[in-house]
Amino acid sequence: MSRDDHRVKLLIEIFFWEFIRSMLPGMLQFLEYGSPVEFINKELISDITSGSHHEIDLLIKLKFKGQDSFFLIHIENQATHQKEFAFRMFLYVTKLVAKFNLPVYPIALLSYDTPRAEAPSGYDIEFPDLSVIQFKYKTIQLNKLSWRDYLENVNPVTIALMTKMNVAKQDRPKLRALCIKLLVNLKLKPEHTNIVVSFIEANLKLNAEEMKKYEHEINILPKEEQEDIMEFTSSWWQAGKKEGIQQGILEGIQKGMQEGIQKGMQQGIQEGKQQGLEQGTRELLLGQLEYRFGSLSQADRKRLQKLTLEGLNALGKQLFEMQSLKDVSKWLKEYSQ
Secondary structure, eight states: OOHHHHHHHHHHHHTHHHHHHHHOGGGGGTBOTTOOOEEOOGGGGGGGGTTSSOOOOEEEEEEBTTSSOEEEEEEEEESSOOTTHHHHHHHHHHHHHHHHOSOEEEEEEEOOSSOOSOOOOEEEEEETTEEEEEEEOEEEEGGGSBGGGGTTSOSHHHHHHHTTSBOOGGGHHHHHHHHHHHHHHHOOOHHHHHHHHHHHHHHOOOOHHHHHHHHHHHHTSOHHHHHHHHHHHHHHHHHHHHHHHHHHHHHHHHHHHHHHHHHOHHHHHHHHHHHHHHHHHHHHHHHHHHHHHOOOOHHHHHHHHHOOHHHHHHHHHHGGGOOSHHHHHHHHHHHHO
């Protein structure tokens, strides 16, 4: 499963009813809203995709409204365009019906950027004198949807998926600022906030010119909202730093253990930990700097690479005081002297 597929899967699992209300409101007329949601374990459906490099993304069991009967929702996220996708959907559904003996409502969530042409929503086998198969599935093609249409239905799902909708190039800074503002107002749990943030980070990365426009969008907000956003982005950075350091420690321990076989296990682990801490912090700071100001010059990258953990921590403390690449370069030059 790709990173994009995993991100979408998590979003729907955690915010399932928001997904239905926002993206599939027509289903509310026949499903029991708020009833227990059963996500079918992958081990139970591994035979469906046996012999294939694909796997079913999500399979959910739900109750029909006012009835004691059930049906399945099959959701397949497609992060890249594939010509055989419609046939694959047909195969999955036929196998699922045969295995579970339940009606299946198939949904294709198309999250790829291109092509923008309208995607098929079915698989047919036709002869001049006979229609053998007319298989249909529900298609949600994000790059055909306008993000503005979802501003009156704000929830974690719409904020996340807006980043994959049809966004004009000149609207990217505005949409990023808007998504962060809306996310701050939702006041989600940190772990849920991180899921939505991952969509913003992956799909609305801005270059230096766009970052200036983004900062303008933030600066024209009321002062109280600006402060809330600054506090939010600061805590978001700190959480990312902690995650980066933890990853660095793990990688460092692994490297240290390998070196320790030859040079002494204990010494290798200690060196690995230190290197992991430095590398994790360095990569996180580089990402934050380039996220705010654009790409660093080769000279500044070299200066950053030479910083010790003490220097990296000093840079982290100054990060939110900096306003441009010029400030970053000046700090790195002065600290390196």
